[in-house]
Amino acid sequence: MKFIYDATLTYAYTMVMLRYTNFESGELVLTSHRFLWGRPGDISRGLTCLSLSLRHIVFFEEEVPGPFSFGRSKKIIIHLSESPVDKMPGPLDNSIYNYIKFSFKEGLDPNFHTHLSDTIMRRVWEFTPIMPLNHPDSNTKNSGDINKPLPQIKTRTGIIGIERSLQEQQKATDESISMAFQDLKKLMEVAKDMVSISKTISAKIRVILDKITLPLQERQGDITEDETVRFKSYLMSLGIDDPVTRDAYKSSNEYFKQLAIQLANILEEPIKEVGGMMTLTDVYCRVNRARGLELLSPEDLLNASRQLASLSLPIVLRVFDSGVMVLQSRSHDDNAIVDVIAELIKERGSLTAEEFAQSEGISVLLARERLLVTEKRGRASRDDTIEALRFYPNLFLEKDD
Amino acid sequence: MAEIEWPWQYSFPPFFTLQPHSDTRAKQLAAWKSLILEYYRITKQAIVDIREVHSSPLFNNSAINRILFRQDNGKLSSEAILLILEELAKSGNASPLDKTKQRWLIYWHTLEEWGEIIYNWAQDNGFIGSVCTLFELTQGEDTTHQEFYGLDTEVLIRALKTLEANKKAELILFDDNQGVKFF
Known part of the structure; x- marks a missing residue:
C-alpha cells in the first residue's frame, strides 16, 4: 500500500522527542511497513530519505485547531513508543518529545486517515519477517493498487x-x-x-x-x-554519373590518367565557354560539385591535370610565371589572345586587370595573367602606381624616334 | 636658361615605372638617359641628389602625377633612378659623389670629351703655355659662347684632370686660386 502526498512535513524523530524541524516541503509516503519522507522526487528516484517504521506507532490523532490557530494546514500527531535500545542513529540525536507531527500545508487526502489506521491495524510487519533493507519493495504487500515497485531505499549515511x-x-x-x-x-x-x-x-x-x-x-x-x-x-x-575513384585502380598512375580523361571530357566545353582558360581553383570547385560525394583532393586533381598534356587531350595544364595554374584548351593560342589584348589596350588607352576582367567576364586573376603575358611579349608596358597596375600600349618599342 | 622640350615619353605614364620586359626596359632606360643629359645640359646643372629628385621636374611629372620614385609599401624606392644613374655611369656620363650613391655628378659630355673641348678652345685662342683661372673658363667673357660656360667647377676640375693625365695641362689648386696651365 502506497500513498504519495504532496505535503509539508514538520517532523521530529526518534522515540522520545518533538521539536520543530527543518524537514519541510517534502513528500510523505505510507507503505505497509513504514513512513517515508523525502525531498520532492527523491523517493521515486531512490535517493536518501527518512523512514519511520510503523511498528513504533502507539496511536495517532488529528490535531484539533486551537482557537488561536488560523492556519489552514492539517496536522496529524503520531505518538510513538519508546525507542529500542538497538536503534540506529536518526536524523536528530535526541528529543524530549514522544510524538511527531505531520503538517500538510497543501491539504490532505481525506482517505489518508483511513489508510493509516487500516495499515496500523493490519500490522503487516508482524506477519512477514522484515526483509533486508535494500529490498523493501518485495514485501510491500498487495492491496492491488501497487502498480509500480517502490524504488530501492537504502540507508545512506x-x-x-x-x-x-x-x-x-x-x-x-x-x-x-x-x-x-x-x-x-x-x-x-x-x-x-x-x-x-x-x-x-x-x-x-x-x-x-x-x-x-x-x-x-x-x-x-x-x-x-x-x-x-x-x-x-x-x-x-x-553531375558525373560515374566518377573515377582511386579504389577502382591499382596504380595511382592509371588512376590519374583516367581522371585526366574524365576531366577533359567534362571540362572541355565549360572551358571554351569561359574563354579557353579556367583557373585550377575554379576547376576544383566545378569538378567536385559535379562529383557530389566522391570528392577529389587538390593533389589528385593537380596530378591528373599534369597528365593532360601527355594524353593529347583537348585541354592542358598551364603554369604561369606567377605560379598560377590554369587548365586551358589545347587550341588556345597565346598569340591570338595577345593580339586581341594589345588591340584592346590601344583602344582603351590603358587597362587594369580589374577593368579587363570586367569587360571579358573572366576572373581578375586570369585577366592579370593574360595582361602579364601580353607584357611579356613586349606588347604592353606597365604603369605601376599606388592605385593600380595599369597597362599601356608598348610605345617604347612601337614608337620609332 | 633655355626651356627644355620634353620628349613624348615624359607624359607617358609607363615611363615612370621600371619595365620588366627586357627590350622595353632597354628602350626606356635609353630614353631616360638622353632625357637626363639633355635636361642637365640645358639647365646647366651637374648634381643629382636622389633624396631630392621628387622636387625636380625631371623626375616628377606633376601634370600626369607620376614620379620616378615609386612608393613601394610606403617606402620610397630609388631602384629605378639608381639603375638609370648606373647606366649613365657605364657610358661615362655620371659618377657618384659619395659611397651611398645618393649624390651624383652628371656629365652631359664625358670627362674626356670635356677635356678635349676645353683643350681645343685653349689651342684655338692661344692659351697654350699660359695659365687660366677656372673662373675665367666657366664665367669669363672669352667663353660665353662656349659649351663649358657655366660648367660646374667640380666637373671642370675632373675634366681638366683627364688632360693632366695626358700631360696636356697642369692644375694649380690653392685655397682660393684655382687655375690651369695648358701645354
Missing part, C-alpha cells in the same frame, strides 16, 4: 552513502550514454542502406548508359539518337 550515490549516478550516466550509442548504431544501419541504394541507382544508370552507347546495330532500336543525346545531357546536368 557517512562516506559509504556518498560513495554509493556517486556509483549510482555513474551507472545512470553509463546507461544514458549506451542509449545514445544505440541510436547512433541505428543511424549507421540506416546509412548503410542509403549507400547501397545509391549504389544500385548508380549501377542502373550505368546499365542504361551502356545500352545507349552500344553501337547502332546492337541497340534495341527503341532509343533514338536524339534521345540518347538528350539523356546524356540530363546525366551531365545531374
